[in-house]
Amino acid sequence: MSTLPLEDIEAGLADTRIRGVVATLCDKCSFSFVATVIPLPPKRCLQSDYAPTVLELSQIHSDYQEEELQLREFNNEITRLHTVLGRLTEARNRLEERLFRRKAALYAVRKVPIEIWQMVFTWVGAERVYSFDLTDPEAAPMRSIPHTLSRVCKQWKRIVDSVPVLWSSMRIRFSKLQTDIRPLLTEHLEKSRTNPLRISFEEENPNFPHRGFPMHPYHQHLNPIQEQCFLHLMTRMAPRCEELEFCFPYDLREPPLNIKLPLLRSFRSDLLPHQHENTMWLWNNAQRASHLEHLSLYYLPEVPEIATERLLSLEFQDVPNGSSFLTLLQECHCLESLVVKDVHFDQNDSVVQNIDAIHLPHLQRMSLGTEEEPQTLAFFFDALDAPCLTAVQLEFNIIPEEMDDFDDEETGEVSFPQEAVIGMLKRHSPSLRQLGLTFHRDDEESVLVDFSWSGILQAVPELRRVSCFADFFHLDSNLAEVRTLLSSLQCPTSPSSSEGVLVPRLEEVFLRLGEGCKPDQGQSEALWKAMIEMAESRSNDRLSAEANITPLRALCVTWLGEEEGSVCGLSDGKNNWFPLDEALSGRLNALELSGTTCFFVDLQKYLAELRCEIGYLGML
Structure with missing residues (x-):
């Protein structure tokens, strides 16, 4: 058996108890939780094979029992404090609720007359959005604007139910439908009362060659639930339908009979000729609607x-x-x-x-x-x-x-x-x-x-406005067309009258260039300078009142980049779409100060950033 120096063993097993304050529980009365700290033997003793004597074993058992008792006291005190804390938290929550309700009685919104709320909700319903939207349940849940508004309070529910225009528009993609929504459709149709309806049947059709897909024979049926919901909506909404967007390339097992559209004013369809064969019953009725004002067909x-x-x-x-x-x-x-x-x-x-x-x-x-x-x-x-x-x-x-x-x-x-x-x-x-x-x-x-x-x-x-979109195979062709336009629009230096100046009332110029005219290419640098020179020749600073020439208000130049990427910024921080050197940037700032707004936008990068922003907002 190994032995340790006697002084180490005596130092390790000696009773050197220390009583001290663990925590002060009350700052006012200084009530403290006091415990006894019994030191452990040194690691040298615990890491050896030294066997304690009978007396030492008795001491260790006594220390262990005493510390177990202290542990129970700790647990009891913590339980008591948790109970007190829970009561205080509950009392605080009740107080916050009372304060919220008391403050709610002071809200200025309570002073708004019901008639004003009805006007606001009517304006919301009149926007070009659909109050009931079911287009992609996997990406987003069904969205019903009136349902959302009616959850605010009982008063809003009564107001929403009294505004038929809020319930009068629906956009549904039946191919995504997995549940029976006829009760929801019925609720919208009933609460819209006699108000005209805006309906959209929008489908993701893989058979649209004008959307980049090949054309082939396309015959597909809806499942029973989808077809029942479609027929339920069609038969009930047809007499009041005012606007109909129809992209519905499906065969129906039992096409509805006697579908009339007496109030139809607007009809839009993306279907191709061979797809109209499946829904000719609706196509014919829509074309012959006596009140038809707007027609959009592929x-x-x-x-x-x-x-x-x-x-x-x-x-x-x-x-x-x-x-x-x-x-x-x-x-x-x-x-x-x-x-x-x-x-x-x-x-x-x-x-x-x-x-x-x-x-x-x-x-x-x-x-x-x-x-x-x-x-x-x-x-x-x-x-x-x-x-x-x-x-x-x-x-x-x-x-x-x-x-x-x-x-x-x-x-x-x-x-x-x-x-x-x-x-x-x-x-x-x-x-x-x-x-x-x-x-x-x-x-x-x-x-x-x-x-x-x-x-x-x-x-x-x-x-007042001229626009040119040049999208040619070669960069030279792009530049030639735009240079010709810019030279035609440029005013002579300090014109005394509008005589000899083309389109003297011109206010806006819009140019859209093909992929070959990106501003970071040196061969097109002269073109971008010519744009600014044309704008300067028609700016307030160059034109006199006697010339009777309208100053240019806007110059917008866009191009379609080849790759998506980060957007280059202007040094002035206002038009962050176009990299300019310091001299051109200063001239552009002067144009801005004189009242001519200039925009230079890479559409590819702009759309890429816009998609990122939309995706970010969708995650919020």
């Missing part, structure tokens, strides 16, 4: 049966039959807005050849585009008669493989209908205030000829 049928008496706006993505389109326009006597992304005119068609005039007395906004030879639109420009026209947007997608006849197959020249466009602009120049031209050119060899910005701008002296 394509125009060859034989449209559209009620045109009250049509105010028309929008088509694709018009394959130009003669049907012309026939339809001749019947739209109240039309105010026309948007066509791609129209195809057969020059050998008798309707196209015999058209004399397209009289649209109330047309104010027109956007027209084609993927065919631009000259195919010349007859349309010559025939158009719209005395109230205020905004024109022309879009030319120069895609050679889509064009039946090239002007020159060897040189790839594509002729622009300059004379027809200028003639149309001159006829409508008294009322025309906005003009935009968009050029897409995907082919490396195609060249746009017979186009002149100066000739076009001379035809519209009263123009």
